[in-house]
Amino acid sequence: MENTRLNIGLEHLTQIDGEAGQKVIDSLEDICPDLARxxxxxxxxxxxxxxxxxxxxxxxxxxxxLTALGNCQPQLKVHLKAAxxxxxxxxxxxxxILQMSVYAGFPAALNGMFAFKEVLNEHGA
Incomplete structure:
Protein backbone atom coordinates (compact mmCIF):
# COMPACT_ATOMS: atom_id res chain seq x y z
CA MET A 1 0.00 0.00 0.00
CA GLU A 2 2.74 2.46 0.96
CA ASN A 3 4.59 1.97 -2.30
CA THR A 4 1.35 2.66 -4.15
CA ARG A 5 0.86 5.87 -2.17
CA LEU A 6 4.41 6.89 -3.00
CA ASN A 7 3.94 6.15 -6.70
CA ILE A 8 0.64 8.03 -6.82
CA GLY A 9 2.25 10.93 -4.96
CA LEU A 10 5.22 11.06 -7.32
CA GLU A 11 2.88 10.95 -10.30
CA HIS A 12 0.89 13.92 -9.00
CA LEU A 13 3.98 15.87 -8.01
CA THR A 14 5.57 15.27 -11.41
CA GLN A 15 2.38 16.46 -13.10
CA ILE A 16 2.35 19.58 -10.92
CA ASP A 17 6.01 20.50 -10.82
CA GLY A 18 8.22 18.36 -13.01
CA GLU A 19 11.05 16.64 -11.18
CA ALA A 20 10.61 18.46 -7.85
CA GLY A 21 9.51 15.27 -6.09
CA GLN A 22 12.67 13.44 -6.97
CA LYS A 23 14.74 16.43 -5.85
CA VAL A 24 13.04 16.31 -2.44
CA ILE A 25 13.72 12.59 -2.12
CA ASP A 26 17.33 13.03 -3.20
CA SER A 27 17.95 15.98 -0.86
CA LEU A 28 16.72 14.05 2.18
CA GLU A 29 18.21 10.65 1.31
CA ASP A 30 21.31 11.12 3.46
CA ILE A 31 19.55 12.50 6.53
CA CYS A 32 15.92 11.31 6.69
CA PRO A 33 14.51 9.41 3.72
CA ASP A 34 11.31 8.73 5.68
CA LEU A 35 10.54 12.48 5.72
CA ALA A 36 10.91 12.56 1.94
CA ARG A 37 8.55 9.61 1.58
CA LEU A 66 1.88 29.53 2.09
CA THR A 67 1.68 33.25 1.37
CA ALA A 68 -0.35 33.81 4.53
CA LEU A 69 2.12 31.83 6.63
CA GLY A 70 4.82 34.21 5.47
CA ASN A 71 7.78 32.03 6.39
CA CYS A 72 7.78 29.32 3.74
CA GLN A 73 9.61 30.93 0.82
CA PRO A 74 11.17 27.77 -0.65
CA GLN A 75 7.87 25.87 -0.53
CA LEU A 76 5.96 28.93 -1.76
CA LYS A 77 8.23 29.20 -4.81
CA VAL A 78 7.65 25.53 -5.63
CA HIS A 79 3.89 26.03 -5.47
CA LEU A 80 3.97 29.32 -7.37
CA LYS A 81 5.64 27.41 -10.22
CA ALA A 82 3.12 24.62 -9.75
CA ALA A 83 0.19 27.06 -9.95
CA ILE A 97 -1.12 37.03 -3.30
CA LEU A 98 -2.75 40.47 -3.21
CA GLN A 99 -5.85 38.95 -1.57
CA MET A 100 -3.63 37.66 1.23
CA SER A 101 -2.69 41.27 2.13
CA VAL A 102 -6.20 41.59 3.57
CA TYR A 103 -6.01 38.49 5.77
CA ALA A 104 -2.30 37.96 6.43
CA GLY A 105 -1.01 41.52 6.22
CA PHE A 106 1.22 43.48 3.93
CA PRO A 107 4.51 41.85 5.00
CA ALA A 108 3.21 38.41 4.01
CA ALA A 109 1.82 39.72 0.72
CA LEU A 110 5.06 41.57 -0.04
CA ASN A 111 7.11 38.44 0.66
CA GLY A 112 4.76 36.42 -1.54
CA MET A 113 4.92 38.91 -4.39
CA PHE A 114 8.72 39.09 -4.22
CA ALA A 115 8.85 35.28 -4.31
CA PHE A 116 6.59 35.31 -7.36
CA LYS A 117 8.80 37.91 -9.02
CA GLU A 118 11.78 35.57 -8.51
CA VAL A 119 9.84 32.64 -9.95
CA LEU A 120 8.90 34.66 -13.01
CA ASN A 121 12.48 35.87 -13.48
CA GLU A 122 13.84 32.33 -13.16
CA HIS A 123 11.53 31.12 -15.88
CA GLY A 124 12.05 34.02 -18.25
CA ALA A 125 8.48 35.30 -18.06
Missing part, protein backbone atom coordinates in the same frame (compact mmCIF):
# COMPACT_ATOMS: atom_id res chain seq x y z
CA UNK A 38 5.98 11.12 3.97
CA UNK A 39 6.17 14.43 2.10
CA UNK A 40 5.26 12.66 -1.13
CA UNK A 41 2.79 10.06 0.17
CA UNK A 42 0.45 12.13 2.31
CA UNK A 43 0.04 15.46 0.52
CA UNK A 44 0.43 14.25 -3.05
CA UNK A 45 -0.52 10.58 -2.76
CA UNK A 46 -3.50 11.00 -0.44
CA UNK A 47 -4.75 14.60 -0.52
CA UNK A 48 -4.05 15.68 -4.11
CA UNK A 49 -5.64 12.48 -5.42
CA UNK A 50 -8.97 13.13 -3.71
CA UNK A 51 -12.05 14.12 -5.69
CA UNK A 52 -13.66 17.49 -5.07
CA UNK A 53 -10.99 19.93 -6.25
CA UNK A 54 -8.96 20.03 -9.42
CA UNK A 55 -5.22 20.64 -9.35
CA UNK A 56 -5.61 24.33 -10.17
CA UNK A 57 -7.96 24.85 -7.21
CA UNK A 58 -5.61 22.94 -4.92
CA UNK A 59 -2.66 25.10 -6.00
CA UNK A 60 -4.68 28.30 -5.48
CA UNK A 61 -5.40 27.19 -1.92
CA UNK A 62 -1.78 26.18 -1.37
CA UNK A 63 -0.35 29.45 -2.68
CA UNK A 64 -2.77 31.40 -0.48
CA UNK A 65 -1.87 29.36 2.61
CA UNK A 84 1.46 28.26 -13.31
CA UNK A 85 2.03 24.67 -14.44
CA UNK A 86 -1.56 23.63 -13.70
CA UNK A 87 -3.22 26.53 -15.45
CA UNK A 88 -3.18 29.63 -13.25
CA UNK A 89 -2.36 32.75 -15.17
CA UNK A 90 0.24 35.23 -13.96
CA UNK A 91 -2.59 37.67 -13.21
CA UNK A 92 -4.49 35.09 -11.15
CA UNK A 93 -1.42 34.34 -9.04
CA UNK A 94 -0.84 38.05 -8.44
CA UNK A 95 -4.45 38.42 -7.31
CA UNK A 96 -4.17 35.44 -4.94
Missing amino acids: FTIEYPFGDIYSRNGLDLKSREIATVAA LNVGCSEEEVKEI
Whole structure:
Protein backbone atom coordinates (compact mmCIF):
# COMPACT_ATOMS: atom_id res chain seq x y z
CA MET A 1 0.00 0.00 0.00
CA GLU A 2 2.74 2.46 0.96
CA ASN A 3 4.59 1.97 -2.30
CA THR A 4 1.35 2.66 -4.15
CA ARG A 5 0.86 5.87 -2.17
CA LEU A 6 4.41 6.89 -3.00
CA ASN A 7 3.94 6.15 -6.70
CA ILE A 8 0.64 8.03 -6.82
CA GLY A 9 2.25 10.93 -4.96
CA LEU A 10 5.22 11.06 -7.32
CA GLU A 11 2.88 10.95 -10.30
CA HIS A 12 0.89 13.92 -9.00
CA LEU A 13 3.98 15.87 -8.01
CA THR A 14 5.57 15.27 -11.41
CA GLN A 15 2.38 16.46 -13.10
CA ILE A 16 2.35 19.58 -10.92
CA ASP A 17 6.01 20.50 -10.82
CA GLY A 18 8.22 18.36 -13.01
CA GLU A 19 11.05 16.64 -11.18
CA ALA A 20 10.61 18.46 -7.85
CA GLY A 21 9.51 15.27 -6.09
CA GLN A 22 12.67 13.44 -6.97
CA LYS A 23 14.74 16.43 -5.85
CA VAL A 24 13.04 16.31 -2.44
CA ILE A 25 13.72 12.59 -2.12
CA ASP A 26 17.33 13.03 -3.20
CA SER A 27 17.95 15.98 -0.86
CA LEU A 28 16.72 14.05 2.18
CA GLU A 29 18.21 10.65 1.31
CA ASP A 30 21.31 11.12 3.46
CA ILE A 31 19.55 12.50 6.53
CA CYS A 32 15.92 11.31 6.69
CA PRO A 33 14.51 9.41 3.72
CA ASP A 34 11.31 8.73 5.68
CA LEU A 35 10.54 12.48 5.72
CA ALA A 36 10.91 12.56 1.94
CA ARG A 37 8.55 9.61 1.58
CA PHE A 38 5.98 11.12 3.97
CA THR A 39 6.17 14.43 2.10
CA ILE A 40 5.26 12.66 -1.13
CA GLU A 41 2.79 10.06 0.17
CA TYR A 42 0.45 12.13 2.31
CA PRO A 43 0.04 15.46 0.52
CA PHE A 44 0.43 14.25 -3.05
CA GLY A 45 -0.52 10.58 -2.76
CA ASP A 46 -3.50 11.00 -0.44
CA ILE A 47 -4.75 14.60 -0.52
CA TYR A 48 -4.05 15.68 -4.11
CA SER A 49 -5.64 12.48 -5.42
CA ARG A 50 -8.97 13.13 -3.71
CA ASN A 51 -12.05 14.12 -5.69
CA GLY A 52 -13.66 17.49 -5.07
CA LEU A 53 -10.99 19.93 -6.25
CA ASP A 54 -8.96 20.03 -9.42
CA LEU A 55 -5.22 20.64 -9.35
CA LYS A 56 -5.61 24.33 -10.17
CA SER A 57 -7.96 24.85 -7.21
CA ARG A 58 -5.61 22.94 -4.92
CA GLU A 59 -2.66 25.10 -6.00
CA ILE A 60 -4.68 28.30 -5.48
CA ALA A 61 -5.40 27.19 -1.92
CA THR A 62 -1.78 26.18 -1.37
CA VAL A 63 -0.35 29.45 -2.68
CA ALA A 64 -2.77 31.40 -0.48
CA ALA A 65 -1.87 29.36 2.61
CA LEU A 66 1.88 29.53 2.09
CA THR A 67 1.68 33.25 1.37
CA ALA A 68 -0.35 33.81 4.53
CA LEU A 69 2.12 31.83 6.63
CA GLY A 70 4.82 34.21 5.47
CA ASN A 71 7.78 32.03 6.39
CA CYS A 72 7.78 29.32 3.74
CA GLN A 73 9.61 30.93 0.82
CA PRO A 74 11.17 27.77 -0.65
CA GLN A 75 7.87 25.87 -0.53
CA LEU A 76 5.96 28.93 -1.76
CA LYS A 77 8.23 29.20 -4.81
CA VAL A 78 7.65 25.53 -5.63
CA HIS A 79 3.89 26.03 -5.47
CA LEU A 80 3.97 29.32 -7.37
CA LYS A 81 5.64 27.41 -10.22
CA ALA A 82 3.12 24.62 -9.75
CA ALA A 83 0.19 27.06 -9.95
CA LEU A 84 1.46 28.26 -13.31
CA ASN A 85 2.03 24.67 -14.44
CA VAL A 86 -1.56 23.63 -13.70
CA GLY A 87 -3.22 26.53 -15.45
CA CYS A 88 -3.18 29.63 -13.25
CA SER A 89 -2.36 32.75 -15.17
CA GLU A 90 0.24 35.23 -13.96
CA GLU A 91 -2.59 37.67 -13.21
CA GLU A 92 -4.49 35.09 -11.15
CA VAL A 93 -1.42 34.34 -9.04
CA LYS A 94 -0.84 38.05 -8.44
CA GLU A 95 -4.45 38.42 -7.31
CA ILE A 96 -4.17 35.44 -4.94
CA ILE A 97 -1.12 37.03 -3.30
CA LEU A 98 -2.75 40.47 -3.21
CA GLN A 99 -5.85 38.95 -1.57
CA MET A 100 -3.63 37.66 1.23
CA SER A 101 -2.69 41.27 2.13
CA VAL A 102 -6.20 41.59 3.57
CA TYR A 103 -6.01 38.49 5.77
CA ALA A 104 -2.30 37.96 6.43
CA GLY A 105 -1.01 41.52 6.22
CA PHE A 106 1.22 43.48 3.93
CA PRO A 107 4.51 41.85 5.00
CA ALA A 108 3.21 38.41 4.01
CA ALA A 109 1.82 39.72 0.72
CA LEU A 110 5.06 41.57 -0.04
CA ASN A 111 7.11 38.44 0.66
CA GLY A 112 4.76 36.42 -1.54
CA MET A 113 4.92 38.91 -4.39
CA PHE A 114 8.72 39.09 -4.22
CA ALA A 115 8.85 35.28 -4.31
CA PHE A 116 6.59 35.31 -7.36
CA LYS A 117 8.80 37.91 -9.02
CA GLU A 118 11.78 35.57 -8.51
CA VAL A 119 9.84 32.64 -9.95
CA LEU A 120 8.90 34.66 -13.01
CA ASN A 121 12.48 35.87 -13.48
CA GLU A 122 13.84 32.33 -13.16
CA HIS A 123 11.53 31.12 -15.88
CA GLY A 124 12.05 34.02 -18.25
CA ALA A 125 8.48 35.30 -18.06
